[in-house]
Amino acid sequence: MASFQTLPGFRDFYPEDLAKRTHIFRVWRQTAAAFGFVEYDTPVLEPLDLYRAKSGDEIEGQLFSFTDKGDRQVALRPEMTPSVCRLVGERAGSLKRPIKWFSIAEFYRYERMQRGRGRCFFQLNADVFGEAGSEAEIELVALLVQCHRAFGLTEADFYVRLSDRTLWLHYLGSLGLDEGRIRMLLTAVDRFEKQGDDAFAPYVSAHGELPAELKAKLLAFLGIRSFEALEAALGGTAATPAIAARLADWRKLLGGLESMGLSRFVQVDLGVVRGLAYYTGFVFEAFDRKGELRALAGGGRYDDLVAKLGGPDLPAVGFAIGDMTFSLLLQERGLAPQISHAPDVYCVIGGEAERRAAFGDIQRLRTAGFKVEYPLREVAFGKQFKAAADSGAKVALIYGSDELARGVVKLRDLADRTEREVPAADIEASVRGFFEGP
């Protein structure tokens, strides 16, 4: 065995694994639909330039990319955002606003495997296009929260950390920093939680030692964990009209989430900035409360990206939930679904003559939507009853020669082990009666 394995980082889904995955997707789909999002899909294989245009050349090392037989440079999609920007950009003029779309798709990244991260994974992507106001963020954060709650996860299990790159830019700008320094400092802020002071090393080697006063201000700002603290930090310095307007956006967002009853899932946290990326405003990440797992989901506003990829100016916000960390969390909280493949009906069949009689009923019952199972080969009755019980079926139909001679079939309740005889001529009515109750 094992002469052929899956490629590193790729996964086989045995039936019990696929059942869990399918359950997660089904709940995500239902939830997104309830929020008025509609589903789309895009090709797995895209032009390599699509990702270079968005993220630059350096991401190429993280892609499954190759040259196809038509000499085109292509890549397996590592994310959905550029593709969905293309779709929306192409029809931006004719799509009703707001555009609320979602997808559930598999992605591929050439990375080293770790807990919660492989080379292939699924994501729920949800985006709102065409709404520049923070109403779009309300909608998305609410959907993100519900996509977790729908599985039974509570505020004790996960939360959403909410931050704002716009305010970071205003704040750092108000401290007199130029664009290059601001970009490097945002990177440092992003890494500070994991690396501590080491996160500032790249900045120090590029721009010299960080003045103690500036560093203290930075650490204070990234330590902000409430809107009140945010207001205080900004109001005290230079409450420019732009900052005042931005704080109003924050009030709208937090107020909307509070009205939805979601405040306990949301934590203001300026320590989140989400790398360099393409984010332009609010950014947010979902984590497990215990802090044992990597991020569950991430998202934010990217108002410039549709235009950057050749489309019109179109404001956009979105997030993605990955399936791997999410599954781990469900598993650890004991919320992974118990999926049953049990049939409704198990047919116990005497011999070949009885089998021919049973086949008609089996076909009728299956056509009527019942899940019906029977032994493919002739098997001793004792085995069949055991198989019927093991299958998890609620009821067994017993096709014996004695019964059929009298024009009946035995219907056995596998739970309480009671039996009764029912007319062989209309099994479907009897089975239907059994499942619909007295």
Place this chain on the structure above:
RNA sequence: GCGGUCAUAGCUCAGUUGGUUAGAGCACAAGAUUGUGAAUCUUGGGGUCGCGGGUUCGAGUCCCGUUGGCCGCCCCA
């Protein structure tokens, strides 16, 4: 790309200082059992001991390499 750690049946594992034909439990299958279920007993299929090389009379065991898993670093769109 870097570091740590592990690898024996589908799963969990045992395997003595290196010693004859590599074992157990669970699971699966058949039988005991030609009409009634969670039990018992018997039997069976399944392993190139991850792969390759080396040391040795002899390697699952020791050495080297390699592949893969897991954990962490870098990265994380």
